[in-house]
Amino acid sequence: MFLCMAPFLRQGDHLLASRSLFGSTHQVITQLFPRWGISYTYADLRNPAEWESLIQPTTKMIFLETPSNPGLDLIDIEFVGNLAKKHNLILAIDNCFATPYLQRPMDLGASLVAHSATKFMDGQGRVLGGAIVGQKDLVKEIRFMARHTGPAMSPFHGWILSKSLETLAVRMDRHCANALQIATRLEAHKEVAWVKYPYLASHPQYELAKKQMQQGGGLLTFELNGGYERATRFVSALKMISITANLGDTRSIVTHPATTTHSKLSVADRMAVGITDGLVRLSAGLEHIEDIWKDVAQAIEASK
Ligand SMILES: Cc1ncc(COP(=O)(O)O)c(C=O)c1O
Numbered sequence: 001m002f003l004c005m006a007p008f009l010r011q012g013d014h015l016l017a018s019r020s021l022f023g024s025t026h027q028v029i030t031q032l033f034p035r036w037g038i039s040y041t042y043a044d045l046r047n048p049a050e051w052e053s054l055i056q057p058t059t060k061m062i063f064l065e066t067p068s069n070p071g072l073d074l075i076d077i078e079f080v081g082n083l084a085k086k087h088n089l090i091l092a093i094d095n096c097f098a099t100p101y102l103q104r105p106m107d108l109g110a111s112l113v114a115h116s117a118t119k120f121m122d123g124q125g126r127v128l129g130g131a132i133v134g135q136k137d138l139v140k141e142i143r144f145m146a147r148h149t150g151p152a153m154s155p156f157h158g159w160i161l162s163k164s165l166e167t168l169a170v171r172m173d174r175h176c177a178n179a180l181q182i183a184t185r186l187e188a189h190k191e192v193a194w195v196k197y198p199y200l201a202s203h204p205q206y207e208l209a210k211k212q213m214q215q216g217g218g219l220l221t222f223e224l225n226g227g228y229e230r231a232t233r234f235v236s237a238l239k240m241i242s243i244t245a246n247l248g249d250t251r252s253i254v255t256h257p258a259t260t261t262h263s264k265l266s267v268a269d270r271m272a273v274g275i276t277d278g279l280v281r282l283s284a285g286l287e288h289i290e291d292i293w294k295d296v297a298q299a300i301e302a303s304k
Pocket of ligand 1 (some may be wrong): 001022065069094096097117118119129131193245246247
């Protein structure tokens with residue numbers, strides 16, 4: 001998906017990207033781009049003041065995820081949008097976690113927006129595909145790349161996705177309501193070291209979340225007292241919630257990013273974006289809130 005957003009980058013160009021990124025996006029930037037002579041700089045999402053100083057004469061594009069995966073850090077899209085405009089840069093945003101129902105980056109200055117249809121857009125674990133929307137001239141080049149390199153959705157998946165979009169709003173409302181409930185209950189639990197969710201007042205960027213997101217999204221992260229060992233026991237003790245690396249499904253899902261989605265990152269890289277060994281990512285599904293909570297609560301007890 002990310003690669004399709006970058007046909008504009010040439011040898012000698014520079015990419016400015018947020019440090020907190022989906023694991024495979026990080027691999028493309030750090031492993032493939034250098035082979036093609038494209039350099040990059042990672043910036044801290046939480047420190048927008050430094051972004052302008054990291055722009056180089058060869059910078060062509062800014063790429064970021066907000067909320068980030070799995071750190072759930074945010075960046076002010078409007079602020080970066082203005083920066084991109086001032087320096088005549090392409091601003092590309094991965095909007096997988098929020099979906100267009102919760103966050104509309106193009107209204108805030110983005111040039112391109114990516115959505116993975118394997119996540120909330122289909123939201124039912126049935127579709128392989130995605131969408132990149134944006135300025136017409138840029139999309140034209142992306143279409144050329146997609147057309148000739150293969151990442152095209154099958155007609156069947158396209159039809160399923162069109163049906164999925166009819167229920168996006170009602171599904172997102174339920175994902176968000178469940179996620180907020182679980183985050184609130186975890187925050188009050190004595191076995192929980194910390195919880196992060198954009199619409200919890202304790203989130204360091206709560207005000208920004210309220211400003212640019214309609215709701216907090218379907219994902220939350222937390223850590224139980226006891227770090228890595230406890231996280232492993234917790235995940236293994238879940239009965240209803242499945243353990244997979246995906247997110248944004250009808251069913252609730254947990255992931256342990258340090259050993260799965262982000263296991264290829266060095267420990268230093270993981271720590272730089274707050275992926276501790278004990279961090280658990282939960283994607284709240286559409287089940288009844290009490291069913292989800294019952295499973296989470298029993299697994300917290302069983303993992304003591
Ligand atoms: C934030 C984010 N962007 C992109 C992707 C890639 O999605 P896909 O596997 O559908 O290309 C993922 C997958 O987990 C993701 O979490």
